[in-house]
Amino acid sequence: EKQLLESGGGLVQPGGSLRLSCAASGFTFSDYPMSWVRQAPGKGLEWVSAISGNGGSTFYAASVRGRFTISRDYSKRTLDLQMWSLRDDDTAVYYCAKARTGSWSYFDLWGQGTLVTVSS
Amino acid sequence: EIVLTQSPATLSLSPGEGATLSCRASQSVNSNLAWYQQRPGQAPRLLIYDSVNRATGIPARFSGSGSGTDFTLTISSLEPEDFAVYYCQQRDNWPCTFGQGTKLEIK
Numbered sequence: 001e002k003q004l005l006e007s008g009g010g011l012v013q014p015g016g017s018l019r020l021s022c023a024a025s026g027f028t029f030s031d032y033p034m035s036w037v038r039q040a041p042g043k044g045l046e047w048v049s050a051i052s053g054n055g056g057s058t059f060y061a062a063s064v065r066g067r068f069t070i071s072r073d074y075s076k077r078t079l080d081l082q083m084w085s086l087r088d089d090d091t092a093v094y095y096c097a098k099a100r101t102g103s104w105s106y107f108d109l110w111g112q113g114t115l116v117t118v119s120s
Numbered sequence: 121e122i123v124l125t126q127s128p129a130t131l132s133l134s135p136g137e138g139a140t141l142s143c144r145a146s147q148s149v150n151s152n153l154a155w156y157q158q159r160p161g162q163a164p165r166l167l168i169y170d171s172v173n174r175a176t177g178i179p180a181r182f183s184g185s186g187s188g189t190d191f192t193l194t195i196s197s198l199e200p201e202d203f204a205v206y207y208c209q210q211r212d213n214w215p216c217t218f219g220q221g222t223k224l225e226i227k
Contacts, residue, residue: 037164044207044219044221045164045207045209045218045221047216047217059215095163100175104214106166106169106209107156107209108169108175110163110164111163112162113163
């Protein structure tokens with residue numbers, strides 16, 4: 001069964017850092033681009049960052065560029081998001097999501113999400 | 121970036137009725153548009169991709185149409201489990217963007 005399982009969320013103070021991880025199973029991890037998508041409380045979906053299947057290309061939303069870093073570990077089959085200089089408006093549920101095809105595509109598999117709360 | 125505007129914001133209908141949800145793009149996205157369903161407390165689920173194709177396991181009562189800037193998600197006969205929030209998403213231009221959502225609620 002294809003599955004994504006996020007971890008690493010929690011409460012952090014403004015200016016702090018946090019590392020999210022997403023464990024993938026049930027599909028050939030290196031074949032698909034992966035993304036992080038977030039959802040602030042009571043709000044809609046916002047794409048945050050993406051990484052290609054081979055890890056050679058990374059992309060970021062303007063709102064997080066320079067503060068977040070996406071990476072993937074093929075031996076562990078994990079997708080990570082390192083977040084620095086966190087702000088109040090980074091508070092959200094963070095989902096990892098798999099592209100439907102091997103190219104930049106829609107998201108056909110989502111994790112259950114992990115909540116990040118930035119607050120003093 | 122491309123802005124997707126969904127209408128209406130809220131749609132109140134009864135089980136068995138048909139639903140029509142709209143998504144309008146600020147510029148052409150060709151047919152590179154998807155629809156997702158999100159039930160309370162759950163992750164989004166892909167329903168339709170490339171404007172008209174149902175994702176794996178999606179019932180035939182869900183259908184999509186449109187190209188360019190105007191898109192529609194149609195649910196032919198609402199089941200109780202269909203009451204949720206629906207989002208459109210474009211992948212034609214980087215960065216991919218989502219609409220703000222349409223809440224489908226029970227009347």
